[in-house]
Amino acid sequence: MDDLAQDLADFIVASPTPYHAVAEVVRRLSAAGFVEQPEAGPWVDGPGGRYLVRDGTVLAWSVPSDAGPGLSMRIFAAHTDSPTLKVKPNPDVGAGGWRQVAVEVYGGALWNSWLDRDLGLAGRLALYDGSTVLVDVHRPLLRVPQLAIHLDRGVNSEGLHLDAQHHLLPVWGLGAPAEGDLLEFLAGEVGVDADEIAAHDLVVHDVVPPARLGEEEELLAAPRLDNLASVHAGIGALLAAAGTPGVVPVFVGFDHEEIGSGSATGASGPLLETVLTRLAGGFDARGAAFATSRCLSVDVTHAAHPNYLGHHDPGHRSVPNQGPALKVNANQRYATDAPGAAAWRRACRDAGVPTQVFVGKNTVPCGTTVGPLLATRLGIRTVDVGIPVLSMHSARELCGVRDPGFLAAAATTFLTDLQP
Known part of the structure; x- marks a missing residue:
C-alpha cells in the first residue's frame, strides 16, 4: 500500500494537466509493451495491448489470444481533468505596478483554495506547423494574493466574497505588462521560437508536492486526486x-468531465463508442458484445466531513481507508443499479477488498459522473464507484493511503470477471 501511494504521488506530480497525464499513461503503457493505435490509421486486429490518444483523452485495451466477434468487454472509465484556473488567450494584464496573468475558472473549482499558493504553469503550446509542445513550469511562478484582513475587516464574520474576473488573477512580477511577455517566457522554457506559437492551452497548478500526514501517516494530501487517483x-x-482469456479489458480517461463532458474528447463524444464497436468486431457484432459487457465508472466520492456531518446521509457515510465506495442515486445521477452493485461487490469480495456505500443526503443535491453518460450512449450496464476524499475540487485534496490500493485491486478483479 505504501509503495502504491508513493507511485500515485509520483503520477500526480508528472500530470499537472490532462495532456501530461496522457503522456505519463502512455509512458507506462509503452513500458509494458502496449503499442499505439493511430486514430487515423488502419485498425490493427489480433492479440496484444494497444492505446489511442486524442489530446487529453486516452484509451487502452488488451485483446486476449482467444478474441473473436462479440467478446465481452470490461471497461474502466475515469477522467484526466481537474478544476483549475485556465489562462486566457491574451494573458498579459496587470494593474498598480504588478504584472498579472488573465485566467478564467475551469470547472467547479473552490476559488478560495487557490489563494496564497505557490503556483506553477503547465499545458501545451500549439505551433504554426501543426505540432504541439508540452510545457510544465514546476516551480513557484504565480500567486493569487488575498486581500489583507486590515483592508477587509468583515471577511471572517461576513464571509469571503470573490469576483472571478477581478480577484483570481495571479501575479507573476512587477512592472507594466507587455503583450507577448508570458509566451516569450514559456518559449524560453521549452526551447521554441515565441513567434511560432499560434495558440495555447495552459492552466495553473499547485507546486507543493503530495505529502503523507496524520500520526500514522495514514492520509495523503495532494492536488488533483479528483480524478488522477x-x-x-x-x-x-x-x-x-x-x-486474461475470455474478456477484453479497456481503460478510458476522458478530458472535459469537469465541464460536462460535451466535447470531441469528452464522455458524450463518439470516441469510446467507435473503439468499442471495432473491438466487438463491427456494428453487427456489437449488440451481443455490449449486452454482456460491463463498465466501471470511477470518480472520487465525498468522505464524511467531521466539521459538516449534517451535509451527509447518516446511513451512507464514506470514510477513508475503508475501501472505495459504491455510489448510488435514485435519480441516476450515478449509473449504479442492483446487478451492477452485485458485480462490484463480487469483485471486492474476490479481491479481499472492503467496500462502502455512498448515497447523498436527500436535501443536498449530489454531483454526477461519466457513468450515466456512458450507460445512456452505449447501453452497457454501468456501476459508479470511487475512493472517499475531503476537500473535493479544492486545489489540494485529501484521501486515505490504503484506498488507492484497494481500488486498484478491486478494479483488476472487475476487469477480469467472466460472470455474466
Whole structure:
C-alpha cells in the first residue's frame, strides 16, 4: 500500500494537466509493451495491448489470444481533468505596478483554495506547423494574493466574497505588462521560437508536492486526486488484467468531465463508442458484445466531513481507508443499479477488498459522473464507484493511503470477471 501511494504521488506530480497525464499513461503503457493505435490509421486486429490518444483523452485495451466477434468487454472509465484556473488567450494584464496573468475558472473549482499558493504553469503550446509542445513550469511562478484582513475587516464574520474576473488573477512580477511577455517566457522554457506559437492551452497548478500526514501517516494530501487517483488505479488494473482469456479489458480517461463532458474528447463524444464497436468486431457484432459487457465508472466520492456531518446521509457515510465506495442515486445521477452493485461487490469480495456505500443526503443535491453518460450512449450496464476524499475540487485534496490500493485491486478483479 505504501509503495502504491508513493507511485500515485509520483503520477500526480508528472500530470499537472490532462495532456501530461496522457503522456505519463502512455509512458507506462509503452513500458509494458502496449503499442499505439493511430486514430487515423488502419485498425490493427489480433492479440496484444494497444492505446489511442486524442489530446487529453486516452484509451487502452488488451485483446486476449482467444478474441473473436462479440467478446465481452470490461471497461474502466475515469477522467484526466481537474478544476483549475485556465489562462486566457491574451494573458498579459496587470494593474498598480504588478504584472498579472488573465485566467478564467475551469470547472467547479473552490476559488478560495487557490489563494496564497505557490503556483506553477503547465499545458501545451500549439505551433504554426501543426505540432504541439508540452510545457510544465514546476516551480513557484504565480500567486493569487488575498486581500489583507486590515483592508477587509468583515471577511471572517461576513464571509469571503470573490469576483472571478477581478480577484483570481495571479501575479507573476512587477512592472507594466507587455503583450507577448508570458509566451516569450514559456518559449524560453521549452526551447521554441515565441513567434511560432499560434495558440495555447495552459492552466495553473499547485507546486507543493503530495505529502503523507496524520500520526500514522495514514492520509495523503495532494492536488488533483479528483480524478488522477482513479486514472492511476485504472492503468494499474488494466496492466494487471492484460491477456486474461475470455474478456477484453479497456481503460478510458476522458478530458472535459469537469465541464460536462460535451466535447470531441469528452464522455458524450463518439470516441469510446467507435473503439468499442471495432473491438466487438463491427456494428453487427456489437449488440451481443455490449449486452454482456460491463463498465466501471470511477470518480472520487465525498468522505464524511467531521466539521459538516449534517451535509451527509447518516446511513451512507464514506470514510477513508475503508475501501472505495459504491455510489448510488435514485435519480441516476450515478449509473449504479442492483446487478451492477452485485458485480462490484463480487469483485471486492474476490479481491479481499472492503467496500462502502455512498448515497447523498436527500436535501443536498449530489454531483454526477461519466457513468450515466456512458450507460445512456452505449447501453452497457454501468456501476459508479470511487475512493472517499475531503476537500473535493479544492486545489489540494485529501484521501486515505490504503484506498488507492484497494481500488486498484478491486478494479483488476472487475476487469477480469467472466460472470455474466
